[in-house]
Amino acid sequence: MSYVALYRAYRPKAFSEVSGQKVIIKTLQNALLHDKIAHAYLFSGPRGTGKTSIAKIFAKAVNCIHQPNNEPCNECDVCKGIDNGSIPDVIEIDAASNNGVDEIRDLRDKVKYMPSVGRYKVYIIDEVHMLTPGAFNALLKTLEEPPKHVIFILATTEVHKIPATILSRCQRFDFKNIETSDIIDKLKKIAETEKIKISAEAIYAIAENAEGGLRDAISLLDQAISFSGDTIIEDDVHQVSGSVSKQAMISLLTAISNKEIATAMNELKDLLAQGKEITRIVNDLILALRDILIETTTKVDHQKYSEILSVFSTDKVYFYLEILNQLQQDMKTTHQKRAYVELALIKMMEHQQLKTLDYDAVIRDLKNDLSELKEAIKNQPKAQVIATPHNKKPLVTMKQVEKVLNSADKDKKTLLQSGWSHLKDYPKPHLKMVAYLLSQGELEVVSDTMLLVYDDINLCKRILNPETKALALEIFNGKQHLIDDVIAILKTDWLVIKEVYLDLWKKGQKKPKLPPYDLKLYEEDVTETPKEPEIISVAKEYFGDKIMMKE
Numbered sequence: 379m380s381y382v383a384l385y386r387a388y389r390p391k392a393f394s395e396v397s398g399q400k401v402i403i404k405t406l407q408n409a410l411l412h413d414k415i416a417h418a419y420l421f422s423g424p425r426g427t428g429k430t431s432i433a434k435i436f437a438k439a440v441n442c443i444h445q446p447n448n449e450p451c452n453e454c455d456v457c458k459g460i461d462n463g464s465i466p467d468v469i470e471i472d473a474a475s476n477n478g479v480d481e482i483r484d485l486r487d488k489v490k491y492m493p494s495v496g497r498y499k500v501y502i503i504d505e506v507h508m509l510t511p512g513a514f515n516a517l518l519k520t521l522e523e524p525p526k527h528v529i530f531i532l533a534t535t536e537v538h539k540i541p542a543t544i545l546s547r548c549q550r551f552d553f554k555n556i557e558t559s560d561i562i563d564k565l566k567k568i569a570e571t572e573k574i575k576i577s578a579e580a581i582y583a584i585a586e587n588a589e590g591g592l593r594d595a596i597s598l599l600d601q602a603i604s605f606s607g608d609t610i611i612e613d614d615v616h617q618v619s620g621s622v623s624k625q626a627m628i629s630l631l632t633a634i635s636n637k638e639i640a641t642a643m644n645e646l647k648d649l650l651a652q653g654k655e656i657t658r659i660v661n662d663l664i665l666a667l668r669d670i671l672i673e674t675t676t677k678v679d680h681q682k683y684s685e686i687l688s689v690f691s692t693d694k695v696y697f698y699l700e701i702l703n704q705l706q707q708d709m710k711t712t713h714q715k716r717a718y719v720e721l722a723l724i725k726m727m728e729h730q731q732l733k734t735l736d737y738d739a740v741i742r743d744l745k746n747d748l749s750e751l752k753e754a755i756k757n758q759p760k761a762q763v764i765a766t767p768h769n770k771k772p773l774v775t776m777k778q779v780e781k782v783l784n785s786a787d788k789d790k791k792t793l794l795q796s797g798w799s800h801l802k803d804y805p806k807p808h809l810k811m812v813a814y815l816l817s818q819g820e821l822e823v824v825s826d827t828m829l830l831v832y833d834d835i836n837l838c839k840r841i842l843n844p845e846t847k848a849l850a851l852e853i854f855n856g857k858q859h860l861i862d863d864v865i866a867i868l869k870t871d872w873l874v875i876k877e878v879y880l881d882l883w884k885k886g887q888k889k890p891k892l893p894p895y896d897l898k899l900y901e902e903d904v905t906e907t908p909k910e911p912e913i914i915s916v917a918k919e920y921f922g923d924k925i926m927m928k929e
Contacts, residue, residue, distance in 0.1 A: 385596040398556035407448035422537035423553025426591030441496030482516040506532040507539035555590025579612040770900035785825040812849040
């Protein structure tokens with residue numbers, strides 16, 4: 379006997395064998411039990427969700443000799459005859475190839491003949507939306523007032539193409555995508571019957587690839603069996619389906635999160651070398667980000683991407699999805715799909731908006747620290763708010779920061795900022811390196827002292843070095859005397875101090891007194907290993923490690 383595809387071999391023969399569509403099945407079963415059979419039904423929904431299977435089961439049930447019952451018995455001669463095709467009372471018509479007026483007129487002429495064995499002649503018209511306007515018009519009158527022994531079941535995946543005059547004459551049932559859990563249960567039963575060893579991860583991968591279509595899932599299982607034999611693992615499923623494995627997706631997402639452009643490009647190259655379609659890679663990337671978003675917001679128990687959830691904020695996921703959605707649109711109109719994908723990946727790692735998103739993430743991370751600090755200010759003696767864990771002399775004190783904030787000069791800050799962008803290309807050779815170091819900081823407040831903030835504590839220490847500071851003052855006071863001193867602190871500390879300062883000012887302190895706070899900037903211990911001169915460190919920062927020194 380020739381091989382029968384699994385989706386045909388395991389097509390349900392009773393309502394109890396159908397996966398999903400519980401509401402539709404219950405409605406049809408109640409109609410059978412109470413003998414309230416309509417003359418026309420419309421089954422609409424995605425492919426592989428059971429429309430034709432349920433139509434055949436219903437056609438068999440209405441003709442079963444053991445009615446009224448909510449199931450066909452599958453034992454009587456009528457049920458067996460309909461299953462093997464020996465009873466012609468159930469007529470299947472493919473509207474895709476029989477969509478003309480002449481075919482429908484022929485159908486209309488034949489409906490008047492009584493069924494040969496059963497109670498009803500059942501016409502199942504598949505893909506009914508393919509009928510021509512003329513064919514729909516020819517069907518209309520028959521559909522409205524068919525003979526009592528005729529039932530029409532119309533099936534379609536595109537219900538919006540059905541004329542309203544046809545819709546209004548049918549009982550409409552909208553089929554939904556089958557739940558992943560129902561697909562998994564069905565696949566497990568098939569694998570058990572077929573004596574196939576398949577991992578839970580492989581079954582889940584098949585169910586996810588099917589996207590709600592049970593027929594697609596069973597066909598993919600059939601394909602995986604042909605590929606790998608009696609033992610199937612998750613990687614086999616990804617091989618035959620062309621989908622991207624979870625581990626490969628985690629590697630790509632990790633590279634994107636870490637802004638490692640070269641690594642991300644290599645991951646893409648490897649996936650393409652494995653034969654993955656470029657459009658499928660983009661689609662799977664979108665699905666992975668969707669899963670991350672769901673896992674982050676709903677806190678589900680079984681998290682697929684738990685190991686990388688912490689590095690993807692909700693705002694960043696939305697930003698990535700926006701880029702990928704636009705990419706999908708762009709790829710429809712270009713032959714350079716790979717180039718578009720590579721550009722989109724770079725945009726996901728280098729776009730200016732990411733700086734804003736990262737800044738917002740820093741703000742959110744600091745909220746707990748801020749609330750604790752405010753509580754300490756409120757409830758504890760000021761001297762005990764934050765103890766300084768060091769005995770070393772601080773390079774910057776909170777008193778200095780407080781003084782700058784309380785005597786800020788906006789006009790002076792505006793004047794200095796107007797030339798800030800020119801520091802990277804400062805003309806005087808002996809000041810060039812210090813000017814570049816200054817340009818890496820952000821100017822926040824200016825009075826007689828300038829307050830800079832840096833992301834790196836080592837940059838703060840370099841600018842606070844007396845030798846470097848003297849050169850910085852030479853830059854700013856070259857044409858006129860503007861400042862007497864330069865101080866620098868970490869940006870994370872600045873965000874905390876700024877929030878506390880504004881809070882105190884709003885409470886009525888016009889010259890707020892800042893509480894003690896550890897700025898983590900201290901003079902180095904003289905017993906430590908001697909460091910190279912500060913000017914050399916700055917030179918390496920600017921020119922790189924390989925610099926030549928002349929005597």
